[in-house]
Amino acid sequence: MTVPRSTLRFQLHKGFTLDDAAAQVDYLASLGVSHAYASPITTATSGSTHGYDVVDYARVNPELGGEEALRRFVEKLREHEMGLIVDIVPNHMGVGGAENAWWQDILEWGRHAAHAHFFDVDWHSPDPALRGKVLAPFLGAAYGEELQAGKIKLAYRADEGRFVIEYYSNVFPVCPVDYPAVMQEAPELAQRFSGLTTQPADQPRAADARTALATIAQTEDGQAAIEAILAAHAPDTPTGRERLHRLLERQHYRLAWWRTAADEVNWRRFFDVSTLGGVRVERPEVFEASHALIFRLFTEGLIDGVRVDHVDGLAEPREYSQRLRARLEELPAQRPEALRHGNGRTYFVVEKILARGEPLRRDWQVDGTTGYDFMNDVGALLHDPDGAQPLAALWAELTGRSSSFAEEALIARRKILAENLAAELDRVTRALHRFARDAQTTRDFTFTSIRRVVTELVVHFPVYRIYPVGGVRSAEDERYFSQALDAARASLARADHVVLEQVAQWLGGKLPDEAPASQPERSERSERTECPRDRTADRNRDRNHAQAPAGQNPPPTSGSQRRAAQTLFSQLTSPVAAKAVEDTACYRYGRLISRNEVGADPGEFSLSVEQFHDGNQERFTAFPHAMLCTATHDHKRGEDVRARIAALSQIPDEWAATLKQWSTLNTPLRRGPEGGHGETITNGDWSPGPAAEAMLYQTLVGCWPLTLDPDDAAGVHELAERVAQWQLKALREAKLRTSWFAPDEAYENACKDFLFDIVAPQRREGFLRELSAFVGRIGPLGAMNSLQQTLLRLTSPGVPDLYQGTELWDFSLVDPDNRRPVDYDQRREWLADIEAKGPPSEQLANWRDGRVKLAIVRRALALRKHCESLFAQGDYIPLKVEGEQAKHVIAYARHAGSAYAVTIATRLAAPLLDATSDVPLVDPHKWGDTSIVLPEALHSRALFDWLSQNAPKAEGARLLIRDALAVMPVALLVEEGVPKA
Template sequence: MTVPRSTLRLQFHRGFTFDDAARRVDYFAALGISHLYASPITTAEPGSMHGYDTVDYTEVSAECGGEAGLRRLVDKLRAHDMGLIVDIVPNHMGVGGSSNAWWLDILEWGRHSTYARHFDVDWHSPDPALRGKVLLPTLGAPYGDELAAGRIALRFAPDSGRFHIGYGPHVFPVCPVDYAAILQSADRADLSALANRFQGLTTQPADQPRAADARDALREFVAREGNAAIESVLETYAPDDPVTRDRLHRLIERQHFRLAWWRTASDEVNWRRFFDISTLAGVRVERPEVFDAVHTLIFRLYREGLVDGLRIDHVDGLAEPREYCQRLRQRMTELRDTTPYVVVEKILGRGEPLRDDWPVDGTTGYDFMNDVGALLHDPAGAEPLARTWAELTGRSPRFADEALVARRKILAENLSAELDRAARALHRIARDSLNTRDFTFTTLRRVLTELVVHFPVYRMYPQNGLRNAADNVYFDVALASARATLPRSDHAALERVNAWLGDGVEDAPAAPPAPATRSGSTGSAAAGSAQQQAHNSGPLPHAGSARRNAQTLFAQLTAPLAAKAIEDTACYRYGRLLSRNEVGSDPGEFALSVEQFHAGNLARAERFPHALLATATHDHKRGEDVRARLAVLSEIADEWSATLRAWSTLNAPQRRALDGTPISSVSQDKRDAWAPGPAAEAMLYQTLVGCWPPDLRADDEAGVQQLAERVAQWQLKALREAKLQTSWLAPDEAYEAGCREFLFGILAPQQRDGFLKELSTFVARIGRAGALNSLQQTVLRLASPGIPDLYQGTELWDFSLVDPDNRRPVDFAQRETWLAPTQTPPSEFLTGWRDGRVKLGVIQRLLALRTHLPELLSQGTYLPLAVRGKHASNVIAFARRHGNAWAVVLASRLAMGLLDAGGAAGGAEATAAADGTRGAHGTHADLPLVEPALWEDTAVEMPADLSARALFDWLSPAAPKVDNGSLLYLRDALAAMPVAVLVEDGVPRG
């Protein structure tokens, strides 16, 4: 297996192609990257900016450069001894346009389509209008309105000889069974002759080749005779006349799809979606023929050596993740006779391990991003910030409360159809047993709801129909909560559902029902009969399959519910501190101790030493340096609370009524009856503090305007994701406009001496501590057990917000220009830290160390080091050892107080920074560096093996000595940089 030393994630699309990346390979190599890590390369919906809406698994995206462009990129990588990791999307395909041939085929042929079993469609819907059909929730308004408005029409494609229902850019194929009637409607002899070729067709596979031949004849006829005849046919289905419109309606009703208003999807969709996105359809990759079809291209590219490893997108969406990973690794091993490198995108809860029986190299790094992010936070800030949040907004101080409300809302409003489908699966099991057949669908749905909303992690992974101990750790939490929430009358059904969902309790074999008792039978006889029936009633032969189906549907429901309710709803409602509201994180978990961080690294080193380590991704809600800066607020909780209140008062005149009109005051008994409202306003201030560029001045009108446009984009998404006053399903445009006006009002040029000055001054006040946090986070990612992953552009400061902001074009040319000569330590750039070159230098130097001593940081033992002295809590230290080679990693942490003690950052320095008149570069008052003397007696207890060895800092010219045989004093080790990576004398510096 070729294990990467480091990866760099690139987002490919038509604006950044394989050839664009090839032109930057020299830079990536000079930076120290060993493998590019590409977004999906298969063909996606036209214009896709991310590639996760695959429409053709068999072709490399032409928009990204096609296979020829990919080969040119790989050739350039190979010339620098670099590799390629590719993101693949086995869980779902894009079906929102007209480019997915598999999807169009099932719309055309229904259950008899070649691809009918490729997608997870419920062909046996309890809704008679959907039996044998696919719901297409595509229409912008109710079906009848769109039909009457003439926006739905019958059309003909001359190049393919196909009739289809057209709606805007959408194409919905008409089944060839109906072609005969369509062609005969114009009452023309030539068309009637063509119609005869379609007579007697059925949807059976055996008839489909005849249909293709007949279509060819129709296509040739139109090419020879022109469109006039076909136009006469289309006129007979014209939507602008009541008679022909009715004929069009009846034709549509006969198709294998049902056109519907997009709002129907949440309640009625009869196929599995990706989360609640009705343009992404779930793929049944657990079926062998589908697995082969999905991976044909990737396997070929891997066999040919173009691809070196895979990243599996949303593994929790698959029916059987374990079996999928096993099959994938086996096939790839057969193709190249070597163990492939495979990582999975998986969100892990605190304490939830990645399963050992998945043959993968680890996750894509959300777990590390959570750990290192929590480490930046001062636990003392948790309660005061929660208290302030509750007082200002009237919302709960506990994230768990918001999460539960959000789970119920999403389940009821966004995933209702998915809940119904899982409940029906349980109801079918109940009907198969005499002693459970009276459990109603409504009862089982109610029970299932409570289990799902209380399920604490993404999903369970039963094997052979049974949950294991690891599953039960989390299922038992949901079971206990459901038991406490449901009425006692539902407890029997709850216990039965628990058994069906894999607790291992089986019913006894089936037996004939006992004779019915007369109404006058004694109670004891009736009771005895019931007991005998309960004992004898058991599952029918297909019960095992039915239970596994129910377990799969349960797992494929809890996963999207967790994602939509937590990441895409509650994280936009709860604002104690937004730096903890990130993908893969639990905002209820505020901070992580040094000991807990070490424990996580030790576990990763032991179980998944080649997992990716990420601090930024294409899905992050806030850039890594936004989060690092916001974490500083945990250290000054009282000051930040006072600042929030002051800014709220200062900006009250900018508030708008809910209809968007200006207001000057708000009554105390209607605190949230204005735009944006207290919660959204408090989160807006955090966002502005977090993403304000380090070099932006309050009087820079163009710069502030550019920032306002970016934040406005974030604000709209945040408001709609919160689903309180507005949402994607029901946008309140007046309220949204009022929120936008508030934002632009507080950032208006006339506020340069008011709020803008206060904002920029506050950012300058915490900016140094934020930069120090960023450098700490960067070093820990590059030196911890695992494979460091960089997201495009984050080599410099990353003050991006949620997508699409975090997918803006990257100025790689600037970054390449700023690469330092190999002998230049990053400490040379600390004085100009605001431009981000110091971060780039740290990344470049530590990747050089990973290249120079690859085994040390990829395989080396991880040794937490004890710290003693006055400021021991402000340091994290560990060593990596491989053979006789050592590296000692040190980082300042929670340093706001020490930075304040070293210089009046809240006074003249902050004001000067905000005004653009910087203090003297090189003074500690203006650097993200603790004054060395302030460390006093703080020292790291060094391993005995290093007591007599000379150590040199890979990041600065420092060469600190170990005193007293075992102590390394921070005043020496962190004199030039807030972080250090110490290696032995004799290690080359280049």
Template sequence: MTLPRSTLRLQLHRGFTFDDAAAHVDYFSALGVSHLYLSPITTAVPGSMHGYDTVDYGNVNPELGGEPALKRLAADLRARQMGIVADIVPNHMGIAGSHNAWWLDILEWGRHSAHARYFDIDWHSPDPALRGKVLAPCLGAQYGEELMAGRITLSFDTELTRIVARYAEHLFPICPVDYATILRTAIDGKALRDDAKRAEAGKARPTAEQDREREALKVLAAHFDGLTAQPDERPRAQDALEALHAFVDAHGRAAIDNALAAYSPDTPPSRERLHRLLERQYFRLAWWRTAADEVNWRRFFDISTLAAVRAERTEVFEAAHALILRLFAEGVIDGVRIDHIDGLLDPREYCQRLRERLAERETQRPPQLDGTRAYVVVEKILARGEALPADWPVDGTTGYDFMNDVGALLHDPEGEAALTATWNELAASETTFAQEVLAARRQVLAENLPAELDRATRALHRLAREQPATRDFTFLAIRRALIELAVHFPVYRFYPVNGLRTEADERYFRTAYEAARAVLPAAYHGVLAKLDEWLGGPGPQAQAPAPAGAGTSAEAASGADAARTSTPNRERRTACALFAQLTAPLAAKAVEDTAFYRYGRLFSRNEVGADPGDFSLSVEAFHETNLARQQRFPHALVATATHDHKRGEDVRARLAVLSEIASEWGATLRAWSTLNAPHRREAPGALARAAAEPPAGDVAYRLSHGWAPGAAAEAMLYQTLVGCWPYDLDPSDAAGVEAFAERVAQWQLKALREAKLRTTWYAPDLEYEAASRDFLFDILAPQRRDGFLRELSQFVARVSRAGAVNSLLQTMLRIAAPGVPDLFQGTELWDFSLVDPDNRRPVDFALRRAMLVDTPPSEQLSNWRDGRVKLGVIHRALTLRAVSPALFLEGSYIPLSVQGTYARHVVAFARRHGDAYAIAIATRFACGLLAPESDVPLADPAVWQDTRVELPPALASRALFDWLSPGAPKVDDDGNLFVQDVLTALPVALLVEEGVPGR
């Protein structure tokens, strides 16, 4: 089996290995999933908890059990007709520590390395100190300070058989070209030290052993004499390094370590010698804060321990994918999930190449497998209305788009205005989310990604210099215009073909262009017009053929050497690539990692793949998105939780209820703020800053900045407390509340730093953070159990039943809608997790297995707080997909009209394949439907009155059976199905006709 009907995502690490996963295969099978969807399986930095810091593409991670354990897991799955989808990371590799052989080779040999073109490095940096080097921004303080403190040392590494510079866990190989100088300096220094020791001992001549060691060092040094870094000298260098290995075998490592004392940082002369040696290397050690301004290689976002690889190069692609392709050919895996597709130079070309390579291996797969086509999905953030390009040969996205759709569907548009007013009041600002994003983009571009901005600007400046008409366009003028294009770009990036924008690209580029033109002074309009042409517009050279091998985003056209050999079209392609690889991380960092933590109207809309400004989605629009997916990418993943989500799916479902009681929530927020005012901490120095900073003396500014955590952060904190309060937590349970507070405190710290307002990751305000933490623990202190804690738990009880209805709604929609439903580990029960690492805590699969029963989930509704009803809905719905796979994988999608008094409270659609139907019906906006005296998340059937679903004519007068409960509602002669006859035992129903296997 290669095409999944459902997947379950597992986060693998050394605490949860392939064998640990294999121990629960019976549960996964019984649950009804067809494929395990595994986090990256290639070798990562030791201790990695996520696997996205790959250091070796060629081997299965030994910390996970290695290839033997992976194959054991695959065999266990295959025995149950199940398979594996593996996460792959083609965009970047981990370079922290000393584990990445490709990166170490570059540090050692620079642009002469065999892997110099594997990474996206600008070897022609405009900074003379970086030409031919890579910046190594790993130091905890400035270089001079760390050197003086003796934290940068020279030593011999026996595993690598190399002389290396060390700093903390980082290792930097010294180029063997310098070994002769190092060894001869060491010999001279050793002779002086030996002479001094003999003088102290009253001896006049060196010992025979000292003579032999000195002579051996001289012989060893001679092996490196005259060595250069040129590739044709590599065999000689290897011979010399083998001689070094032999020397260590004969004389011991101590002999080398003692010899390196001449480069000790302990004395001024030897420290200066060490400094001069380091300055000659192909790396430049630097303070970590220099990376934003000076890094000369592409990173993953702004993370300086993840270096981007050039997957567009054939040799890099083959090396990075050989293992995955072999595992597919052997039938170990059935498909892949491509991480961060927008980081690649040309996602379209990459997907085409990957599909071709997989197709070549389909015939090699074991013959007993049911089907051979590889399943391929991409991690892609799509804006509302943006479509995944149809010419990418993939099965769709990983489901952020569905998560956005179903999340917006849960929000009542009638609450938007009141929630907006409350937020504006509490935050003392009327800034919209779009405005927050714009401000965040400017800040991130200036503080986190200026080096990336400068690289893109340089590419455009080279184009300007090639034409007499534009050669006077200055670097700074181009940079300013480019900033405005980037900050206003409405989607992650564009995807030009041969340097030309596509029709879809043009729509988004034009939006950015017009916005940039509106804010730029008229003097810059000419520059902006040229950027329009050079960045994929219809310029005079746009149709020139691209030279073979063109397309690199850094080396291909950076610096004088490349400029002399490049064509105008190649320069345009490079400029397009650099612009695309700038806007993608800019969008991610500014929106998800900044604006999401500044704008808190309703946190349930602040989710990866969503736009909080896009508050709600109508049922009709939801149907349209499902129809589009069914027609274009029917096998895309559909998800409601991922390893990257900001808050768990049930947190969002509960918070969405606040849109139904917006005025009540606003009053509650104000009351809690007043109640907890005595526990606020005056942020050290904050009042003085508020008086001095603009707007000077402004009362609202003082309210937000004069105390910790501040009004806006406090309001967001209350949402978080409401959203993630566990069902089983009693306010009188001091230990339980303290553990809960600690989880929230970890979220709060991350939220405050990500907001980048009063503290940041780069420059944390520890006093403010401590004061904010103290406020949190004070309001949740045991003595508050009859005050705020009681009010908090009572309010959670007020919205929890409607939140559970929302949870069951999105659970059922995910499984019944077009696409392949994806479950994130542990979310089979209620998931009140927060952002990572909270959402990656260990999962008790044994508990879930014990709770799994074959009885209808409606029987668990009375015990709904323990989550078994959610588990039951998942189990039964996945079972229906298993017994009728064609109905959901191939079946059409039919939106169903709902009529009657409470029509807006119902979502309904049908899936059809041939004569078979499945009807999904679910409760929406349940808060006002639930009886106050009831304790279950279910509206009394009588509430629905005349509300009815209009079914296809073929089902008129038919009896249907609910897959989730014992119900058997009857369709009337006009094809109407009354909701009061359907939603009698659960707030959701999945109806089929008699005769479906398993009924």
């Protein structure tokens, strides 16, 4: 397997194309990166800034430069002996607008479309208005309003001979079966479409008829006929509007207000995003169609590995991963000889959120995760456990909200399930209710009682999802399911316990042999209410469409129904966890927002050195090539923002006093309920409110640039604009006084006004000066956290990943702020300067500009290249630290053969740092007798610091910290004889 030494993530879009990435390859090579790591390269919705709204799996995105640009990029990489990892999106596609041909196909032909089974659509909705249709929740207001306003129109596409419904940028095809009804004003044209059905055999005839129509419509008479048809459906007259409405009612979709999706959508979405439709990649034909381009690019030698986005959204993550692994192992033999992998394995990682103690399943045959678990570990390590209780008490005192994140998360889960994912909850419940009706012992379990039970299981589910094997929960699954089961049992009335126990059995418990009372194919009532033209021979197979095992299409047995229900349940717990925890509770709870990150549990405040070592050793044993990240395109705060906010955990009393002082200082600037000054304010009913204000101060402390002067009005205003963008998203995601669903613009504007007031130029001698001074005081602590985090990522077991631009200080906020353009020219210039001046220690005096971080990244990556096997396969050895300041040090060694590399970092240094210190470095004498116990093999060897000119000498088994960290807060010790970079 070709394992990357390190990766650097590029966010590609039309403003930063593949050619732009190619222009930075020489910089990446100088930095020491072995592989570029690109966001999705398949064609996405026009203007997409992230690429996850794929509309065409078969083409490299033209906005990125297309396949030719990809080839130029790879050619440049190969010149520097570098590879390319690409992000792939098998779970969902963009379905808004009109660019997705697969989605347009099912809108046009319904269940008989060639791609009807490519998306996870419930064609048998219990709602008669949606039976055989898909909900199209893309209207900006209620259907009747938009129709009356003339915003929904019939249009004709002359180049295609096609009638469509237009609504702004959205296009909805008219089924050709309805063309005769549409073309009543031109019966001679309509004849070509008479007798058509939706059956696949008739669809080619429809295409031929459209081609003929396109030709005829170019004539003068044809144009007149088309104009008459469109006029007859014009929405500006009652007759035309009614006729247009009747036409819409006959289509395979129901146009609806976007707000209806939460309650009525009958197809799987990505989380609650109604412009992203779930793809049924578990079906072999869908798997091949959605991966064909990636497989071809791999065999041609253009890509070297894949990162799979949101693997938990898939029906069967295990089967998908195993299938992808098998295909990736088949392909290397077809690659150019120089690029063939030695053992046939291809680098393959998955985006997976893991709870504390939750393992990534080894039978998936992946190389690990994309690194959120490491980001969580190292982030928690930066926090002082002694700050947990006083900061939680401070949060509760200031805001009146719970000091427990778990309580906040539970409230958020209930809200998300009830308001954002109600349709998905109903779908799970229906699947279980159908199953209940098939057995005599459960036929009286009502839909409502099952819904109550499922609700409690979901809101108490401690991980993203389970992964039953053969329909049965594994021991690992059972560990988490039982937690949810116990909590649900405690929450539900006793009368529901029998239903709960049965549902638990259906969701992966071992069932006793039981013959169902009956298994009707479909009820007669269902048959009568279906649209006649949608009745097909495969109706019974469709009933159980909701996730058959890969490569199989089982008959509708109780086993397949049970597996379908399990899949639907897992595809509900996953988005509930993401939306409730990451996108709601994390914006409500603010003990320290440095722990409110993707993949983290804010309720877990800190991690001990021993726990961090345990995590690294587990990773080394199970997934030694997993990615290690501390910043991503999804992070809520940049890695150095989090590192600085984490420093507050070391000074909880000082932070509490500061926070209260600032709140008092800015009290006159608060807005009342109506958003104005001078209003009567009671019970915290003011803008932004105590919780939002406290989180705002943390954000300002975290992202204030180290070089920003309060007198720089333009610089402060630019920062305020960025923070305002974060604030708006944070307020809406919290879903308390405003939301994306129902924005309260008056409140939002009042919050923005408060922000700009407190940082206005006239406050430069007040709050601004205090803010800047406070950041100046804790800046060295934050920097030490940052450098510790950086070195641990670069030397721990796994593949270190750099997110674009984070080689310097990363004071970014949530997207789109964390996807701003990167100044590569500056980084290239500074890298050359760093190389000329020597080791990173030469940059410490000017640490505020971030060059010391860049220097550490470059030097550590150089060592990984010089000693590749040491870091790729070397053992991980925690080192014991002894002495009076032992808790302020973390140390470990990497060992392979006779080679060693020792990582040492300062941690939780507030008690050791002089109040007047302007450099992130502990005075050596303050370390006292603190020392590291070295492995016996290093007792007599000469060591030097790869990051400085320092050469600390061990005294037998002990290496004194005052010597090892004399000139830098971190050290990377190797033996003499390793070539210096």
